[in-house]
Amino acid sequence: MTAELTAAQLRRARWHSLALSGESITTTPAVVDRLGALQGQDLPGVLISLAIRAKGTTVHDARRHFDDGTLVRGWPMRGTLHVLRAEDLLPMAAVTRKRVLGGMAGQARRLDISQSTISRVIDAVTDVLSVSEPVGRAELREIVVRAHGGEPAREVVSHLIYQLCTRGLICHGPFRGEQHLIVHTESWLGAHPASARVSNPDLDDFLAQMLKHYVTGHGPVSEADAARWFGLPLTTIREARLSLGEQLVTVLTPSGAQWMSTTAETERILSSLSRRPRVRLLPGFDEFMLGYADRSFAVPAHARDEIVPAKNGMFRSTVCSGASVVGTWSKGKLGEQLHVQPFAELSAHTKQGIHTAAQEIGRVTGKQVSVRLPH
Structure with a gap:
C-alpha cells in the first residue's frame, strides 16, 4: 500500500530525512553520506549545517575532516x-x-x-x-x-x-x-589514498547511487527536485531512478507522487510523523531551503520574499519550528547576539525553543551567543 502524506507530514518527513532531528548520526562524514552533498557557498554556514546534524560534534570536528582529506x-x-x-x-x-x-x-x-x-x-x-x-x-x-x-x-x-x-x-x-x-x-x-578508493566508477551506476543518497537524505522528493538538485535533464534522472528499481518507493503528497528510499530509516521516519520537530536555527544555505525545486512546502506564501529579499541568490538564515519556517535570523555586529525577525507573533514554546537552538549554535561554534527577540 502506498503511503499518502499530508502537507504537514511532507514537511516533517523531509526534516527527518535531512537528519535535522539529530538522533542517529554521530560524524560529519556520515552526514554527507546521508545527504549525498550539501550546498557549500557559505563556508561558516555549511560547517554549522554539518555540525548540528551530527550528535555531539562541532565546527572544529567538521573542519578536521577537510584537513584529513575525507x-x-x-x-x-x-x-x-x-x-x-x-x-x-x-x-x-x-x-x-x-x-x-x-x-x-x-x-x-x-x-x-x-x-x-x-x-x-x-x-x-x-x-x-x-x-x-x-x-x-x-x-x-x-x-x-x-x-x-x-x-x-x-x-x-x-x-x-x-x-x-x-x-x-x-x-x-x-x-x-x-x-x-x-x-x-x-x-x-x-x-589521501582512502579518499581515492573509487578511481574509475561506471558513471551511470555512480549517478544512480548518488540519486539514492539524495533521495535518502531529502525525501520525499519529486523527479523535478532531483533534476534541479543535480542540474541534469529529467530524462537522465528518470533513467537513473529506473536503474534503482525497488530501492526507491513512491509516496503520495499534495504535490504529487514523490520518492523515498526503501530502508528501515524511511519506515522509522514515516512512523514518527506525529511528533513535532524541535525548533532550530538553520544557516541561510541549508539543504532544507536549497534541496528542493520549490520552498513553498515550508515557507508561508506571504514570507517567501523574506528568505531571498534581494532575489540575488543570497539566502537568509531561517528560524524553523515544527519543520516550518517562522522567521529569519542574523548575527549582530560582534557575532555574539542573534537577531530574530519572526514573520508573525511567536508562541511561548517557539520562543523558548529559539533560545535552546541558539545555545546549540553556540556549542557547535564554540562561541557565547545570546538571542534578541522583538518586543
Whole structure:
C-alpha cells in the first residue's frame, strides 16, 4: 500500500530525512553520506549545517575532516559549491561537466576567451598546483594571471578559475586558519589514498547511487527536485531512478507522487510523523531551503520574499519550528547576539525553543551567543 502524506507530514518527513532531528548520526562524514552533498557557498554556514546534524560534534570536528582529506568543497553540480565525499568529486564532475560547460560557453565568447586560451591556462595552472602546497584564493588568482599573460580583466580571471572548478581540477581541501585552501584535486586525493578508493566508477551506476543518497537524505522528493538538485535533464534522472528499481518507493503528497528510499530509516521516519520537530536555527544555505525545486512546502506564501529579499541568490538564515519556517535570523555586529525577525507573533514554546537552538549554535561554534527577540 502506498503511503499518502499530508502537507504537514511532507514537511516533517523531509526534516527527518535531512537528519535535522539529530538522533542517529554521530560524524560529519556520515552526514554527507546521508545527504549525498550539501550546498557549500557559505563556508561558516555549511560547517554549522554539518555540525548540528551530527550528535555531539562541532565546527572544529567538521573542519578536521577537510584537513584529513575525507571531505572536500568543490563545484560538482550546477557550477555551485557543495561539500561532498572527496572520492565523489571527480565522478560527479564527469557526470555534470558537459551541461555546465555548455552553459558557460556564451560567457566565454562575451569575454573573448578562446578555447585555446582556456586549455593553455588549465594546463599551466594544474602543472603548478599539482606540485605546490595548498593555496588561498588570492594566490590562485595570481597563478591564473601569470598563466594567461598580460593584464586580464578580473572577470576573465574569474571565468578561467570557474573553468578549472567545473572540471573538478581544483577544489577546497584543508584549512589555514579561517581560510579554506585550494588544492589540485587529483594530487590531493593521491595524498589521501582512502579518499581515492573509487578511481574509475561506471558513471551511470555512480549517478544512480548518488540519486539514492539524495533521495535518502531529502525525501520525499519529486523527479523535478532531483533534476534541479543535480542540474541534469529529467530524462537522465528518470533513467537513473529506473536503474534503482525497488530501492526507491513512491509516496503520495499534495504535490504529487514523490520518492523515498526503501530502508528501515524511511519506515522509522514515516512512523514518527506525529511528533513535532524541535525548533532550530538553520544557516541561510541549508539543504532544507536549497534541496528542493520549490520552498513553498515550508515557507508561508506571504514570507517567501523574506528568505531571498534581494532575489540575488543570497539566502537568509531561517528560524524553523515544527519543520516550518517562522522567521529569519542574523548575527549582530560582534557575532555574539542573534537577531530574530519572526514573520508573525511567536508562541511561548517557539520562543523558548529559539533560545535552546541558539545555545546549540553556540556549542557547535564554540562561541557565547545570546538571542534578541522583538518586543
